[in-house]
Structures are given as structure tokens and as C-alpha cells.
Amino acid sequence: MDELGHQGQTRVDIRGLWVRFGAVAAVRGIDLTAGAGRATALLGRNGAGKSTTMRVLAGVIPPTEGYVVVDGIDVSRDPLAVKRLTGYCPDVGGLVPRATPWEHLQLAARLRRLENWESRAHDLLERFDLGDAAHRVTSGFSHGMGRRLSVVLATFHDPSVLLLDEPFDGVDPLGVEATLEVIADARARGAAVLVSTHLRDLAMQSCENALVLRGGSSVAELRAHELVGEEGAGVYRALLD
Amino acid sequence: MSTALSWTELRSSHSDLGSLLAFRRSGLTDTSRRRMRVAGAVVLLLTVAAIVAPAYLGGPLPRERGGQLLALLPSMCLGFLVLSAFTAVASAGGREVLPRDQAVAFPVSTTTDHLGALILAPLNIAWMAQAWTLLGVTAYAAGPDRLWAYELPILLWVLVATVLAQVIGWIAEGVRRGPHGIATLRAVVVLLVLGTSILLMTHQLTSALDRSPTNLLLDMVLDGQTGRWLPWAGGVGVLVVLGLVAAVLGALPARWALHRPMREELRLESGRHQARTMPRSDFMMMLRIDRAAIWRSVPLRRGLMVLALMPGAVALAGDLEWQMLTILPGLVASGGALLFGVNTWCLDGRGALWRDSLPVSPRVVFASRAVVLLEVLLCTAAATLILAAVRAGRPTTPEVVALICSTLVVSVQVVAAGMRWSIARPFSVDLRSARATPAPPVVMAGYSARLALVTTVTGLIFSGLATVEDVRYSVALTVILLIWSCWRLERSAQRWQDPVVRSRVIATVAG
Numbered sequence: 001m002d003e004l005g006h007q008g009q010t011r012v013d014i015r016g017l018w019v020r021f022g023a024v025a026a027v028r029g030i031d032l033t034a035g036a037g038r039a040t041a042l043l044g045r046n047g048a049g050k051s052t053t054m055r056v057l058a059g060v061i062p063p064t065e066g067y068v069v070v071d072g073i074d075v076s077r078d079p080l081a082v083k084r085l086t087g088y089c090p091d092v093g094g095l096v097p098r099a100t101p102w103e104h105l106q107l108a109a110r111l112r113r114l115e116n117w118e119s120r121a122h123d124l125l126e127r128f129d130l131g132d133a134a135h136r137v138t139s140g141f142s143h144g145m146g147r148r149l150s151v152v153l154a155t156f157h158d159p160s161v162l163l164l165d166e167p168f169d170g171v172d173p174l175g176v177e178a179t180l181e182v183i184a185d186a187r188a189r190g191a192a193v194l195v196s197t198h199l200r201d202l203a204m205q206s207c208e209n210a211l212v213l214r215g216g217s218s219v220a221e222l223r224a225h226e227l228v229g230e231e232g233a234g235v236y237r238a239l240l241d
Numbered sequence: 242m243s244t245a246l247s248w249t250e251l252r253s254s255h256s257d258l259g260s261l262l263a264f265r266r267s268g269l270t271d272t273s274r275r276r277m278r279v280a281g282a283v284v285l286l287l288t289v290a291a292i293v294a295p296a297y298l299g300g301p302l303p304r305e306r307g308g309q310l311l312a313l314l315p316s317m318c319l320g321f322l323v324l325s326a327f328t329a330v331a332s333a334g335g336r337e338v339l340p341r342d343q344a345v346a347f348p349v350s351t352t353t354d355h356l357g358a359l360i361l362a363p364l365n366i367a368w369m370a371q372a373w374t375l376l377g378v379t380a381y382a383a384g385p386d387r388l389w390a391y392e393l394p395i396l397l398w399v400l401v402a403t404v405l406a407q408v409i410g411w412i413a414e415g416v417r418r419g420p421h422g423i424a425t426l427r428a429v430v431v432l433l434v435l436g437t438s439i440l441l442m443t444h445q446l447t448s449a450l451d452r453s454p455t456n457l458l459l460d461m462v463l464d465g466q467t468g469r470w471l472p473w474a475g476g477v478g479v480l481v482v483l484g485l486v487a488a489v490l491g492a493l494p495a496r497w498a499l500h501r502p503m504r505e506e507l508r509l510e511s512g513r514h515q516a517r518t519m520p521r522s523d524f525m526m527m528l529r530i531d532r533a534a535i536w537r538s539v540p541l542r543r544g545l546m547v548l549a550l551m552p553g554a555v556a557l558a559g560d561l562e563w564q565m566l567t568i569l570p571g572l573v574a575s576g577g578a579l580l581f582g583v584n585t586w587c588l589d590g591r592g593a594l595w596r597d598s599l600p601v602s603p604r605v606v607f608a609s610r611a612v613v614l615l616e617v618l619l620c621t622a623a624a625t626l627i628l629a630a631v632r633a634g635r636p637t638t639p640e641v642v643a644l645i646c647s648t649l650v651v652s653v654q655v656v657a658a659g660m661r662w663s664i665a666r667p668f669s670v671d672l673r674s675a676r677a678t679p680a681p682p683v684v685m686a687g688y689s690a691r692l693a694l695v696t697t698v699t700g701l702i703f704s705g706l707a708t709v710e711d712v713r714y715s716v717a718l719t720v721i722l723l724i725w726s727c728w729r730l731e732r733s734a735q736r737w738q739d740p741v742v743r744s745r746v747i748a749t750v751a752g
Contacts, residue, residue, distance in 0.1 A: 093591020140510035
């Protein structure tokens with residue numbers, strides 16, 4: 001199986017990542033490793049640096065300092081190659097307002113050189129209950145529909161690193177289920193998955209370990225079972241203060 | 242729904258407007274505040290100069306063509322009202338102090354919205370230029386004696402016309418939002434065009450203008466100049482009352498209009514577009530998405546249609562000669578850039594982050610955006626020129642060459658400026674509402690002034706070259722100016738390729 005072939009391979013390697021916006025440091029020396037077939041949750045309060053880390057991995061924001069490698073490619077040296085390897089669901093919006101879902105998919109397929117992508121696109125839209133809205137402009141979408149489409153776009157090309165920033169935010173139970181399936185599928189084919197979310201329970205359901213961030217730095221790396229239930233909530237709460 | 246308007250509501254709206262303006266001011270950096278103060282001082286200085294300079298430096302009295310200019314004053318005052326009303330209608334009632342998506346969290350009444358639109362109406366270079374022209378022409382023709390007395394009615398008229406235009410703008414917006422609103426408005430425009438055409442063809446436009454109520458303004462100017470104080474004071478009083486009443490009562494059509502559903506916007510937001518075949522290249526695919534972002538946006542679609550038709554229609558009515566047509570492309574290009582070109586990355590809205598995560602060279606992305614802006618400007622300029630050319634007679638070769646060169650140069654100039662500003666000062670803007678602008682109103686005023694200056698000067702230079710027999714002068718100047726603009730465009734493209742710069746722009750426009 002593909003999964004077995006990739007086991008143990010490091011997909012994401014971050015060492016000493018710093019991201020500064022002028023005088024403000026959004027990320028302060030984060031280290032993170034994510035292997036093939038594994039899902040890691042990024043947890044933390046608002047402003048902890050989760051989304052900025054995701055944006056760096058997606059090649060959207062350049063790191064100010066540090067070593068960030070995705071599947072062996074340094075994101076500072078070749079962000080375009082990194083963009084080919086990753087699939088990114090941004091935390092805000094993520095959709096071009098006056099384009100349809102199909103046009104989004106067509107753009108992604110064109111730029112990612114995908115062949116015979118249509119059936120996969122139809123399948124994903126149906127799984128996320130967006131089949132009827134495939135040709136509607138996205139500015140009229142509800143927040144949840146927008147989130148679901150963002151997940152579809154991130155996973156559409158079977159990326160080796162799947163980056164989901166707040167994928168469950170405002171999404172109905174069926175959408176959550178479809179997103180959990182996408183994460184499981186990605187892991188099964190050997191992708192590394194990073195999920196940034198405030199929803200601890202869902203994060204623990206979909207990931208095997210978690211990195212807790214606070215004020216731009218990592219404060220703990222835990223196994224999922226350590227953050228489950230009432231006891232896990234207490235552990236998590238203590239890490240946030 | 243009650244349409245009553247209480248004094249308490251007016252007072253609270255006045256206070257709310259103050260709070261909204263303070264909120265907008267609080268977001269400004271020290272540099273922006275300094276710029277605003279400088280811009281305000283420049284506008285004040287130019288206004289004083291427009292009044293004083295022609296009065297004192299215009300030469301001996303009576304002034305040459307002074308009588309002719311005074312005779313034209315009522316028509317110019319009427320023109321100011323018409324163009325102000327046109328601006329208010331085109332901007333769906335008027336600009337917003339706080340964009341719609343940001344204002345939802347606050348209880349902003351429609352009366353506050355109306356007062357805000359009134360305050361923002363003068364932040365527009367076309368409004369200012371016309372106001373300065375009215376004041377300057379009057380001062381030149383009437384001379385330095387009793388300057389304050391004859392300029393006061395003109396100043397008051399500028400304010401009254403702005404308020405009346407706002408009322409017309411709200412009424413038109415209310416009609417537009419109603420059932421069959423677009424068709425009704427189009428029918429009204431067609432009737433107005435037909436009426437003006439009939440007056441033109443039957444040579445009755447001048448006599449119609451002579452019967453304009455704005456002739457009373459000329460009487461007031463002459464009363465002020467000659468010291469007939471009683472009729473002058475009566476006229477000034479009427480203008481003050483008219484302005485105040487229109488400002489207060491304007492809140493009623495504003496409420497009526499703003500409480501109606503935004504049918505056109507909702508229709509476009511729920512619109513369906515069938516899949517098309519895959520384009521041949523990445524560039525064509527990017528271009529397709531960028532074009533969709535423009536033509537599926539209500540304010541952009543409406544703005545471009547207005548830009549394509551109105552300047553041409555005015556030129557048609559004014560019977561402009563070929564050599565003067567060289568100014569029109571600059572006017573249209575500046576207007577087009579002000580619709581979205583000065584903040585062109587805002588077309589991606591919140592999708593900017595996702596788009597930037599796609600594996601495509603930033604240069605292709607930049608080229609697509611620059612090309613889509615250029616094609617929009619060239620198409621609207623072409624439509625304008627075709628209309629304007631109908632009554633301009635047969636052109637000479639130098640006139641045609643100068644016109645083509647002028648169109649090319651100003652379009653590329655505007656694209657270069659727009660792309661530069663889009664990178665230097667991005668804003669997060671939702672272009673869904675017909676009242677939306679790509680940057681805050683004060684910034685838009687600055688952009689419009691700079692664009693108007695550059696494109697008008699360029700247009701005037703080509704207007705002069707249209708009279709020169711040897712077309713090589715026009716071509717040579719075009720080559721020089723195009724090289725200069727392309728170099729600036731290339732510099733912007735290089736800045737866009739810098740990941741730090743690009744990430745700042747993307748993060749800003751994505752909100």
C-alpha cells in the first residue's frame with residue numbers, strides 16, 4: 001500500500017521559525033515535524049501563531065528566520081515548488097468572491113497540471129454537499145458552504161501536505177464528517193496533515209498528536225489521547241494560561 | 242413603515258456621524274494624518290486662489306469676454322447640478338462613511354448614512370474642479386469690487402446643488418432597488434437623452450437653457466456686484482433655506498431607498514455561470530477569473546457602462562472637435578482606474594490567500610491583472626470616442642494619430658499608476674455594494690486628483706500635437722511616454738515578485 005511506502009518519511013520540517021510583521025513577531029521560534037500518513041493539530045488561542053505558521057507552509061508568507069522544508073524543498077528557496085506540494089484551506093474566506101466553485105476547481109486544475117480532474121471534482125463537491133452550487137458565484141455562499149468549498153479546494157489535487165486552517169469553523173455535522181473523511185483519506189495515501197483549530201475535540205478526533213502554541217511559541221507537544229475528555233480539557237486550559 | 246423624521250433623530254444622526262468619522266480617523270497613521278492636513282490646506286488654498294486670483298489678476302475692467310462668461314454662468318450652474326446628480330446616481334445614492342460589511346456591527350441609521358454621503362460628496366476632483374471653475378469664472382467676469390457679495394450666492398449654490406443632487410441620487414437608488422427598477426431607470430435615461438437630442442436637433446437648447454431657474458443666480462451675482470442689497474439678501478436667504486430643507490428632507494428618500502432590497506446585487510450573487518472549456522494557458526485562465534471578478538460586480542459593471550457612455554454623450558451634445566477629443570480617454574481611464582484599478586488586488590477579496598497558494602509565477606498573476614485593467618480602460622475609451630466622433634466631422638490624419646496615441650499613452654499611464662498604488666496601499670474592500678469604492682473616500686480624492694492632473698496634461702499635449710501636420714511628433718512622444726510608463730510598470734512587477742511585499746498585500750486585501 002502507498003501508506004506503507006511513505007511511513008516514516010518527514011513531510012514537514014520546521015526549525016526555529018520566526019515570522020515578523022514590522023515590530024510584531026507573530027511566530028517566535030517554532031519547531032515542528034510532521035511525517036507522512038500522520039495528522040497534527042495546531043492548537044492555541046487567537047494570535048498564537050497557528051495561521052501564520054500555516055501560511056508559511058503554504059508559501060504565502062515568507063519566513064523571517066528559520067528552516068522550513070516541505071517534502072525536502074526549502075520554502076524560502078522555492079515557494080512555487082512548495083505550492084505544488086501543498087493544499088491549503090485558509091482561515092479567512094479562501095474563495096474568490098465572484099467566481100463559481102467550478103471555476104475555482106478549473107483554475108486549480110490548470111495551474112496544478114491535473115488531467116481528467118472533472119470526475120474527482122464532481123465527487124468532492126457531492127461529498128461536501130456542494131453539487132447543486134457548483135456553478136453559483138461564491139459571494140452568495142453561507143459561511144459554512146465557503147468553508148466546505150475551501151476544504152475541497154485544498155484536497156482536490158491529493159497534496160502530499162494538507163494544510164487545513166479552521167476547517168470546522170461554522171460547518172454543519174455533515175460537513176464535519178466529510179472533512180474528517182478527507183483527513184483520513186489524506187493520511188491513508190501518505191500525506192502529512194496539519195489542522196489548525198479551536199475545536200479541541202474535533203482536532204483530537206482527526207489527529208494523533210497536537211502542538212500547542214502560545215504567543216507565537218510552542219509550549220507543548222502532546223499525543224491526542226492526552227487532550228481528550230475532561231482531563232484533556234484541563235491540561236489544554238492550563239497550557240493556554 | 243413610518244416616514245416621519247424627528248428632530249431627535251436628526252440630532253442623534255449628527256452625533257453618530259461624528260462618531261463614525263472619528264472611528265475612521267482613528268485608523269489613520271501619523272503619515273496619513275499629515276497627508277490629510279496637507280491635502281486639506283492645498284484644497285483651501287486652491288479655493289481661495291480660484292476666487293481671488295481671477296478677480297485681482299484678470300486685467301483691466303471690463304474684462305475681455307466678461308459679459309459672455311456671465312451670460313454662460315446660469316448654464317454652468319445648471320451643469321454643476323446635473324453632474325453632481327449624475328455622480329450621486331452613479332454611486333447608488335452616495336459614498337459610505339463606513340463600508341457596508343463593517344457597518345453591520347453598528348446601529349447606523351439611514352439618516353446618518355445620508356448625512357455621511359453629503360459630507361463625502363465633495364471628496365471628488367470632478368466636484369472640486371467644477372466648483373473652482375464656477376467661482377473663478379464669476380470672479381474673473383465681475384472683478385475685485387464686492388467680491389464676497391457676488392461670490393456668496395455661487396458658493397451657496399455649490400452647496401445647495403450638492404444637496405439637491407444627493408436627494409436625486411437617493412430617489413434614483415430607491416427606484417433602482419424596486420421591481421423593474423433597472424428597466425425604469427434605463428427608460429428615464431433614454432427619455433432624457435431623447436429630449437436633449439430633440440433640443441439639439443431643433444436648435445432650441447440655448448433658449449431652453451435661457452429659461453433655466455439658475456438665471457436667478459446671475460441676478461444675485463449682479464445684485465451683489467452693484468450693491469442692490471435687498472434682492473441680494475432675499476436670494477441668499479432662499480438659497481440657505483432651500484439647502485437646509487433639502488438636506489433635512491433628503492433623509493426621507495434615503496430611508497426609502499436604503500430599506501429596499503438590493504435586487505441587482507442579490508441577483509448577481511445568486512447567479513449561475515455554466516462551465517466553459519479549459520483555457521489554453523495559465524495566463525488565459527487567470528484572465529478569465531479576473532474578468533469575471535469585474536463583470537459580475539454591480540459597482541464595476543455599472544461604473545464601466547457609465548464611463549463608456551456618459552463622457553461620449555456629453556461630447557456628442559457639446560459638439561466637441563477632434564483635437565479636443567484627446568482629453569476624453571484620460572477622463573475615462575482615470576474613472577476606470579478609480580472603480581477598482583487603484584486597489585486592483587481587492588478583486589480577489591478573501592480569496593487572495595487561496596489564489597496566492599496556487600503554483601503560478603507571480604509575474605503571470607501581475608500580468609493578468611495589468612492586462613485586464615488595460616483592456617477595460619481601452620474598451621471604455623473606445624466606446625466613448627465612437628460616440629464622441631459622431632458629430633465631430635471628418636478628422637485629419639494628425640488628429641486621428643494624436644487621438645490614438647493619447648488613448649494608448651493615458652491608458653498605460655493609468656495602469657502603471659494603478660498597479661503601483663495597488664501594491665503600495667492595499668485595502669480590504671468588498672465590492673459587492675454599488676456604493677463601494679476600492680479605497681477610503683479621502684484616499685480616493687487624492688488618487689482622482691493625481692490621475693486627473695496627469696491624464697489631462699497628457700491629453701492637452703496631444704490636443705496641441707493634433708494641430709501639427711507632421712504625425713511623427715505624436716508618435717515620438719507616444720514612444721517616450723510608453724517607455725516611461727512600462728518602466729514604472731516593470732518596477733511594480735518586480736515589487737510584486739518580492740514575497741514579503743506580496744504577502745503584505747495579500748494579507749491586507751484578504752482581511
